[in-house]
Amino acid sequence: MTTRAEFLKRLESWGVKLAKDVLELKEPVMEIPARTLGNTIWDEKARMLKLGPEKMHRRFLDMKEARRFMQTVLMLRLIVEAIREDVYPTIRDLYYNGKHTISFKDPLSRVHRENTWDEQSESNAVIEDIEVATNVLREEMGVSADVKGKIVGPIVVRSQGYELDASKFGETALSLPVNVDGLEIVKVEAAYVLVVEKDAIFQRLVREKYWSQENAILVTAKGMPDRATRRFVRRLNEEYKLPVYVLTDGDPYGWYIYSVYKSGSIKLSYESERLATPDAKFLGLTATDIDAYKISDNYVIAANDRDVKRAQELLRYPWFQKPEWTREVNLFLKKKKKVEIEALSTHGLKFLHDYLKDKIRGKKFID
């Protein structure tokens, strides 16, 4: 396995190349694979999103790029220093460490002030740029993000020497660590994995002991999944061959979350090979469910313009080009109606369980 020191070398040599260009009076240009939809390739065979060959060039002498150039160089230094000092910052730490005000007095003595970055989204974006440009993953840099993932169910793991049984957390749950690859899986006796988009539904299923009745591992990442949660789901599927089912709201946003678990995301397509779970199946909610499960109008919400736009985008994604998905999305666009998971309570609180069992036993899922 590659060590952190070797990753450090790769990061440093990228910086050295830029610096040498400057010293040779060549304009320093960063070559960064483009993390755009246009450069996202749907790998039919691998059934996941991959990063295309397209590169963007971030030039210091381009007025529109200079700020990003500065931010990238700043972030590179922060990461390089963290590794040199053997610390493990979070992306939020890096944001705060790097945030300060640049003050520049121009030759006419006017002072210009500007923050290195204002929002964390800016510093996050350059971290991802550095990952793709140097081919060193954030996890390999030892840089972590807030992990939102938690699990409950018949699985025992070992973390820093402690054995943790995820079936013994009562009404609470086991939080996933930053580095899930460092988590040793001691024992798994589950029949399947159920990924739930929403924390509220996850908690209900825990309280109602759904997992013990079904012998299932419940996972949630509270919305759009972070990398650690996706990686853990992938491991359960890959290493223990557990079927993975995903339950989200019945709207384009929920459907996209499912596709991120399954195929990867546009922004992080370079990570799909580690994170995607191509075998994951979609349980619901689908647009068809509204009629199929006779969901009361009280629970049906009118779609707004943003939902519609998002749905149209889904139709254009190559990884949504399956008859089942085209049918669902088009049905949504036709009816302009969406439902949340909670809508299943239309037939009483217990109905959620019946719904899940019906879908899984009857194989009424979308692949």
Add this chain to the structure above:
Amino acid sequence: MYAYEALPVAEWFRRNRELAGFHNPTRALYQTVRELVENSLDATETYGILPTIYLRINIEDEQKSWVSVYAEDNGIGIPGAEIPNVFGRVFYSSKYRIKQHRGVFGLGLKMVVLYAQSTTNKPVYVRSAALKSDKIYEYQIMIDTNSNSPIILDRKEYPNKYRWHGTAVKVYLEGSWLAAKKRIEDYLKRTAIIAPYAEIAFKGPDMELWLKRRTTKLPPAPKEGLPHPKSVDVDTLKQMVAESRGMTLLEFLMESFDAVGEGTAKVFLEWAGFNPNMKVTAMTPEEMVKLVEKMKQYGGWRRPRSEWLSPVGAELLEIGAKAILGAEAVFAVTRKPESYGGHPFIVEAAVAWGGQIPPSDKPVLLRYANKIPLLYDEGADVARKVVDEFNWQNYKVKFPASLAVIIHVCSTKIPYASAGKEAIAEVPEIEKEMRLALRDAAKKLRLYLSRKEKEMEMFNRYVSLAKYVDEIAHNLAITSRLDKDKLAKHLHKLIETKIGLTVEELVKHTLSLSAAPQEAEETAAQ
């Protein structure tokens, strides 16, 4: 060199003093300053002398609101024997020739003297020495309004050891300093704009104003000229005939008029039905009227010559406006000579931009006629109309703007809109030239503004890159363990190469366009 003539109407003018600008104690004080300063300028610059003028106003008796005005110049002076007539005889002037002066009527001084003696009953004090005169003369003079002749109260002579030349005048009059103060200050400043080669030191009861000489360059002195056939009226013709000493009509036309050669004269006389060999003195009054009419109608004259006009020139206008208005940039043009009704004229225009000019919704207008600032009756002036109708948007000017417009008309005959001589009438030829002059000057302004815009853009481009240099060098240096200062230096170099200018050049360009005006170089009085 001098030709003095007398006309007996002192009494008439005493009664009609508002015509000449002596309506009330305020206008009278202002007008007195004008008459004295303009005579001083005429006596200097027209003869190639750089004007130095001392002007002092004192309050002599607050109760009666009596003030004194003292003006001294370094001009050509007045020959001792002429002083009484110059100060005591109305319509006595050396300026009746066709040549551009400030003064034209031979009236100014006498109105000052008449107004002064009618309000304070005090004489005018004069001290003068002509060029190379070995004596200095001092007079105290009053005017006998019944006989239009000077009364000499006192006369002294001194040896002129140091060959001083010039004239000093002091009058006592009823005048309202506080009410006239603003106008007088304005007048002097505006005079300094159009005559930056003059040094004017003014001391008032509660203020001082020292308008320094900004250049030693004088506009070329106007030459003396002859009237154009189209411009002559019957009275002038009679006067010219009286001086003709028995010439034939053909000779008379060729000798006494501008732009008339033998060929032109013959063709004209035949066309007009006159005998070229007839003696001019033999003309009947009817024939004289007919000759004037025909001369006006005839289309074959050459255009009047303009050598006797004295425009200020773009360079001097720019110097003056920059210095006095504190403008950031001034663009001036002098148009080619044109004529109306046989009178040659030249229009000059300048636009002054930025600096200390207070921003306003329409341009500040500074009007001049034969280098005299016009302060009153702006609304009646054709220049105001031209400036108001001008489409500034086409010239990158957006209001409110720091913009002043200078319009100067010089002519052997300024067509005034009123007897007050404060506004120029709507003569189509002049209006058109004003429009064109303003357009030419505004074009230069537009060029300047767009260049400035570009320079500023370039500067901002520089800043938008340079502001990151330190941050980038610092971080790259840590990552690569290479030298920070060297990285920073090279990053700056890369920016300069990209922009195509060094920082010094960039700053110089940007500054030269936007900085406060530099003081024009001081030059010692001659």
